[in-house]
Amino acid sequence: MSKLQDPVLVVDDEADIRDLMEMTLMKMGLRVETAAGVEEAKNKLDDNDYSLVLTDMRMPDGSGLEVVQYIDELMLDTPVAVITAFGNADQAVEALKAGAFDYLQKPITLSQLRSLVKSAVTVSDAPSVPPEPQKNVSTAAEPYRKNLQTPPARQPLPAQKQQRNINAGNGVPEGLKSLKERFNTGNSIGTDMEDAPQLGGEADMPRLLGMSPQMIEVRHLIRRLAKSGVPVYIAGESGTGKEQAARTIHELSERADKPFIAVNCGAIPENLMESEFFGYKKGSFTGADQDRLGFFQHADGGTLFLDEVADLPLSMQVKLLRAIQEKAVRRIGDARETFVDVRIVCATHKNLEALVESGAFRQDLYYRLNVVSLHMPPLREMREDLGALILYLLYRHRHGNRTYKLSPKAQEALLHYSYPGNFRELENILERAVALTVGSIIQLDDLQIQQNTNNAVAQPVAAAVEEALSALEETPLLPVGAPLQPFDPRTMQIQEYLDQVERGIIEMALEQTRYNRTQAAKLLGISFRSMRYRMERLDIN
Template structure:
């Protein structure tokens, strides 16, 4: 073992057994404080010491940090620190053990106040090594004259210190990984929390209210909306805002995989259940234990899977393919769909019983064209999100006008892509309208003939007709789209004789 300063053959067999037992009991301790305490207590007990101290060098500097102490009260620790400040430092610096059977007569230790005033008779201090670095030291002493440490105890303690150093390194690595994990989770929460769902338009108010309302509970939610409207973002925000936030969020899309693969993804399988099942595998429901399963494109799940899913929801347990034993699960289900599920139920392509189980709450995401004012907010958000390290960019007034005037078939995702592309294509600071690459407006038609009034009425009628057509004759929606009150639209419908076909 690197740096082992003793001959292991000097250790008695019974002591080797003790060493083995101590190692067994400390290797599994991942909490650094507990580990240091266990190491020191074992050492004190094994060599029949009266008191003990385990000190570590902190991070980079050579600051000593007391990791554990036995029979040294905090009052005495200063005094002990005095012992250590000389003895420990000597060990830490030189890397060799300090061992004395009669401290009072040891010429090298005579000057140390703590040794004379503390009445220490015998002391032993060995280094803790990690690789070829000394990272700490283990100190034990006795104040009674009778029991003195032996050479064999020194070799034993050195061996223990080397093993402890490995365990300490292990615990430190684990602590670091756990810290990183916490940080990553926090970052993830930052990325997926509701604060990242941008938009305050009136059309989004019910969305915000519902997200807030369902976060505190375990109800199933279906998020409906056109492509790119933020369905997954909403599902993640619900998860992140729920008591399940620390557990996994696992997504699967009903549109991506063939039936048999979806089943094995969802429920897992037993080794040998089918050709290719070479290992036991957990399904998504088990992976997400304690957390959330997000069923994207839930409307596309094949009928067989719909039936199995219904059973899972009723019984709250799953069976891996090829296994009879059910396994209890604790997950929340969130779904997303492009097409309203109610329609699919009517068409009989989605099971009604499953629909009622999943659809406790529906959150309908409006398309971007209905979110007046949000385009500018989102554009600003994406500009920040994709800001290049080299320097900030901003949108010119013309670019902002073009964004706001655009009809966004791809919704928020399309807007995000447009901004991202424009950032890359713009060498300077200001992103112009051209860099957005949006389809230009149709060239202006020649100005109409006749009176201004006739021209305005012609435009008014065309726009009302189009809004009614595109909203399927829904007066409320058409009025919203035209930016006028419902009553005003009704007057216009009457004036142009369009009210007979309106619902």
């Protein structure tokens, strides 16, 4: 029997951060111990052995640098990594000189944390505690089953059928393959309850369906985030369900019985933002004929969801930052502040980090909002769930008791479309098709996507390839290799193709620099840490 691996020590004065890191590491199959400060960490290091130490830099009783130096004084062969404030490179350099092997910058993403831990210790990617058995696993029809008077009983699929693996023969995800086979039998598939395949999901998360690995990871992270009160930043393209994820976090939290207030920051005129967010007192300005509460007061005790937060003007960002820091707001015309207990969840389809670098979004507000990141996957990366989603939406948008079916050509078009608008676009396509179809068979023309089916996938890929190749052409040391094969949506997926392009670029850079990762990163204009993470993701040794 192999020796049990020593636990990981997490040192941070913020309980929410400690809990989140502990849950993440336990999910990776590691044992975890925590310390709330420098002195407690030193006491634990005196009495125990650890396979890795993760320490914050700024704590009330000292600096994480003291933890690094103490490990060096004890001559312990224990790797230690530090967590520094966003943009504070001096602390990171100082810690590396003192003996730290790596560092993370706040806000921390869980993918970065996992990569760092995997580079230091051996992990099994399996929880050390057996997971609790799932109860009442929902099917694709679960959200609307309550509307049926006599819902038919459904037996759960066997465990081996719940896995949606890619079929090695034709590159078609298993969920789509079964859907295509049912079309090819000569009978167009319908939307009866017995026809609807399982979309997976969990009974307490009816808003988030799907059995793709990405959605399983999203639900897994949401369940843990719901237990804490840390601010959450939800990233993702338009139509990927960011608000549904935010509502799910609220519904699973201790604040579930309190208000959930959703605000579209891009839809509020700039001159009305302060009054909408913080409220006003009667007589404070012309037209203020009565007292009014703002979004923060309405969400008191619950969750405030800031959608499209990147659209906030800089003047409002300053006021929002103070409200979050002080946990208090002052209505227009009021002389004193009112304390509010609000959990902030925000989302945007824009690149918030790029906006911070360009100065369009405040760095300090970004740090406050983005304590933990959650990424909602685009529909094109969930191909194994697409067939079941199509059936679910056809049933959802049916007229009366009519059963709608898809012609083979319509089905083929839906399976190979790229869905730049993601789930929202798929829903609009099928809702429109149900309204336009004559009879109960939905034809290709009813979908109104035939002109975009081939180009929608190829255009973003071609643009990405062109951008990558042009970057290479501007670098004299990197010759452009042979052109890639044209993208074929019938046999390829976007991410696989882009990974192939990125892998080729990185391998050329490594070859030119004799496999010196630091020099290759400089050649490509990226940081060494970014280079390392890209190589790990693409499995480049």
